[in-house]
Amino acid sequence: MEKIILKDIPDLDKISVYESNGGYAAWKKVLSQMKPEEVIEEVKKSGLRGRGGACFPTGLKWSFMPKGNEKPKYLCCNGDESEPGSFKDREIFEKNPHQFIEGALIAAYSMGIKAVYVYIRGEYWKWINIMEECVSDAYKNGYIGKNILGSGYSVEMYVHKGAGAYICGEESSLMNSLEGKRGYPRVKPPFPAAVGVWGNPTTINNIETLANVPEIINKGAEWFSKIGEPKHPGTLLFGVSGHVNKPGVYELPTGIPLMTLINDYCGGVKNGKDFKMIIPGGSSMPPLTKEESLTMKMDAESLKAVGSAIGTAGVMVMNEDTDIVHVLQRITKFYYHESCGQCTPCREGCGWMLKVLNRIMDGTGRHSDLDLLISVAENIEGNTICALGDAAAWPVKWTIRKFRKEFEAKIKEDKTGLPAVNKVHGLRKSEEYMTISDHTEQVKVEKLMGKVQELTQNEDVKRFSS
Amino acid sequence: MENKNYTPVFDDNEMKTVEYHKSKYPAQMAAVMPLLWMIQEKYGWISTDAMKYVGDLLKLPHDHVLGVATFYSMYFKKPVGKYHLQICTNVSCMLCGGYDIFNHISRKLGIKNKEITPDGIFSIEEVECLGSCATAPMLQINNKEFHEKLTTEEADKLLENLRNSN
Numbered sequence: 289m290e291k292i293i294l295k296d297i298p299d300l301d302k303i304s305v306y307e308s309n310g311g312y313a314a315w316k317k318v319l320s321q322m323k324p325e326e327v328i329e330e331v332k333k334s335g336l337r338g339r340g341g342a343c344f345p346t347g348l349k350w351s352f353m354p355k356g357n358e359k360p361k362y363l364c365c366n367g368d369e370s371e372p373g374s375f376k377d378r379e380i381f382e383k384n385p386h387q388f389i390e391g392a393l394i395a396a397y398s399m400g401i402k403a404v405y406v407y408i409r410g411e412y413w414k415w416i417n418i419m420e421e422c423v424s425d426a427y428k429n430g431y432i433g434k435n436i437l438g439s440g441y442s443v444e445m446y447v448h449k450g451a452g453a454y455i456c457g458e459e460s461s462l463m464n465s466l467e468g469k470r471g472y473p474r475v476k477p478p479f480p481a482a483v484g485v486w487g488n489p490t491t492i493n494n495i496e497t498l499a500n501v502p503e504i505i506n507k508g509a510e511w512f513s514k515i516g517e518p519k520h521p522g523t524l525l526f527g528v529s530g531h532v533n534k535p536g537v538y539e540l541p542t543g544i545p546l547m548t549l550i551n552d553y554c555g556g557v558k559n560g561k562d563f564k565m566i567i568p569g570g571s572s573m574p575p576l577t578k579e580e581s582l583t584m585k586m587d588a589e590s591l592k593a594v595g596s597a598i599g600t601a602g603v604m605v606m607n608e609d610t611d612i613v614h615v616l617q618r619i620t621k622f623y624y625h626e627s628c629g630q631c632t633p634c635r636e637g638c639g640w641m642l643k644v645l646n647r648i649m650d651g652t653g654r655h656s657d658l659d660l661l662i663s664v665a666e667n668i669e670g671n672t673i674c675a676l677g678d679a680a681a682w683p684v685k686w687t688i689r690k691f692r693k694e695f696e697a698k699i700k701e702d703k704t705g706l707p708a709v710n711k712v713h714g715l716r717k718s719e720e721y722m723t724i725s726d727h728t729e730q731v732k733v734e735k736l737m738g739k740v741q742e743l744t745q746n747e748d749v750k751r752f753s754s
Numbered sequence: 755m756e757n758k759n760y761t762p763v764f765d766d767n768e769m770k771t772v773e774y775h776k777s778k779y780p781a782q783m784a785a786v787m788p789l790l791w792m793i794q795e796k797y798g799w800i801s802t803d804a805m806k807y808v809g810d811l812l813k814l815p816h817d818h819v820l821g822v823a824t825f826y827s828m829y830f831k832k833p834v835g836k837y838h839l840q841i842c843t844n845v846s847c848m849l850c851g852g853y854d855i856f857n858h859i860s861r862k863l864g865i866k867n868k869e870i871t872p873d874g875i876f877s878i879e880e881v882e883c884l885g886s887c888a889t890a891p892m893l894q895i896n897n898k899e900f901h902e903k904l905t906t907e908e909a910d911k912l913l914e915n916l917r918n919s920n
């Protein structure tokens with residue numbers, strides 16, 4: 289299969305090599321022959337969807353930008369890439385950086401943008417240096433700057449170095465970070481196309497999304513729309529890690545069977561073992577069981593159908609010996625560490641989930657803990673400013689639902705003596721708690737409930753709970 | 755190493771870089787991150803006086819700079835070892851032995867997470883995914899070079915090389 293981004297051409301990161309392989313031809317074509325609206329129309333027709341996680345149609349996103357020039361407009365290229373299990377944008381910076389730059393320039397032209405900021409995570413020291421050199425080469429060859437190639441169109445491009453915060457990959461947090469603030473996500477609406485960076489119309493796109501654009505212009509929307517799955521066309525840069533023989537980044541058409549990816553491209557599971565769980569799109573995405581994985585196709589719609597998502601296409605493979613509880617604990621620790629702290633459900637909820645998972649790992653878990661975890665997750669989900677809350681809740685909710693036995697096996701005996709069904713915190717959504725068979729449990733619950741009622745009569749408690 | 759404050763100054767050349775960073779953005783507040791990076795490159799970590807200095811250069815309240823510096827984990831608000839080893843233990847690395855590497859180095863150097871060896875040469879930190887999952891387990895040194903596909907033997911060799919080059 290022909291590759292769109294990770295072409296097998298040595299030294300493609302050098303601008304001369306890129307140019308002699310047809311590089312910047314799309315940019316020249318756009319500047320000399322296409323109107324901005326025509327570019328947007330072409331990208332719309334191609335069916336390209338964002339590769340940053342949410343799969344939003346790219347052409348549609350661009351069309352949201354206001355047409356006039358009353359205010360300066362900006363493009364932010366999202367190279368924060370901090371989702372555990374994702375390492376594909378790094379591959380573009382290394383193997384085909386100019387194609388990304390060219391795509392960003394075409395995007396900027398189509399929206400009448402005057403400045404492009406490439407936000408790269410601070411840990412990518414090596415790739416930031418590469419990008420700075422590439423941008424400067426593109427300036428030298430006249431592809432960026434004033435009156436580009438005599439077209440009358442001018443645009444600037446700058447590389448901005450992050451400093452270690454996963455949340456800055458979230459688009460509104462990225463904009464605050466770029467402005468020189470703490471990376472707090474913003475409440476939406478207003479959306480970035482209306483009020484973005486420095487209060488001006490802004491579009492945010494992932495690096496891989498933009499790297500697809502030059503070839504769409506060169507070969508046409510129709511060519512692109514016929515690659516892979518019609519509803520999510522093109523190729524994806526699958527980053528496979530964990531227990532496989534040949535981990536790495538593989539560019540393949542959307543809709544490829546997960547098992548083909550793992551067995552044919554990644555050489556199967558290490559040491560001839562079987563696998564137990566696969567996370568299909570970076571650590572935020574609900575995991576797949578073995579049964580689901582066997583028939584899964586890797587595109588947005590197929591994964592959505594089983595309640596998961598393609599995310600960043602970071603595939604994490606876990607063999608039969610993996611301690612799933614430990615994996616979930618580690619994932620939760622990550623979100624707890626990365627929560628920006630603005631919303632109570634996310635900030636506190638991640639802490640609670642981590643505490644509960646810690647005690648299950650320590651062997652002091654309670655029978656009620658699994659439902660407690662699910663209910664905390666459900667109370668975070670949808671109740672926060674940004675999607676980090678959901679990203680923390682989904683793995684907890686779905687890993688426990690799909691691998692409950694693994695968790696139960698770690699809670700053999702409940703040493704706390706607390707009632708199995710903890711009515712007091714009132715968080716449970718499940719119906720099971722209505723059927724308590726054990727009488728002593730029932731008595732314990734009632735006693736505790738009585739205590740709570742007593743407390744709520746207290747004036748101080750009333751004051752704080754009203 | 756004690757937590758000494760220091761008073762930073764940029765020379766003329768560095769001031770040119772400061773001006774360049776300011777020119778990149780429509781509002782100079784945005785230069786705060788690049789300037790904090792410059793400070794850390796020069797002094798190894800960012801002291802309270804350094805935050806004030808950056809604030810003065812950009813005409814920002816000092817507490818704003820403090821707020822930014824403390825938000826981002828790669829800005830060191832305390833001194834670190836000459837070689838600060840950032841060891842990834844996130845899922846993909848964990849599956850491939852990230853914790854073994856972390857524990858091995860920790861034991862070998864006799865320090866725990868975020869501690870410095872008494873001679874000031876090494877410090878270690880458990881970090882989140884560094885985008886190197888296919889070449890796990892891995893570590894980064896001083897926010898820069900990646901060392902990938904580590905084994906405990908290679909980690910030993912790395913420590914020795916670093917100690918010798920000191």
Ligand SMILES: Cc1cc2nc3c(=O)[nH]c(=O)nc-3n(C[C@H](O)[C@H](O)[C@H](O)COP(=O)(O)O)c2cc1C
Pocket residue numbers: 337338339340341342343344346349366367368369370371454455456457458459460492493494495497498674675676679
């Ligand atoms: C917590 C969080 C982290 C994110 N991290 C990234 C990231 O590192 N890179 C990225 O491109 N998108 C990331 N996103 C998605 C962005 O908000 C945004 O949707 C994306 O950059 C848009 O680009 P696209 O339309 O080209 O996909 C993140 C979202 C959330 C909620």
Ligand code: SF4
Pocket residue numbers: 455472473626627628629630631632634635672673674675676677678
């Ligand atoms: S959901 Fe979490 S990360 Fe997002 S804004 Fe709220 S507290 Fe911050």
Ligand code: FES
Pocket residue numbers: 372373374842843844845846847848882883884885886887890892
């Ligand atoms: S999990 Fe360690 S680099 Fe991604």
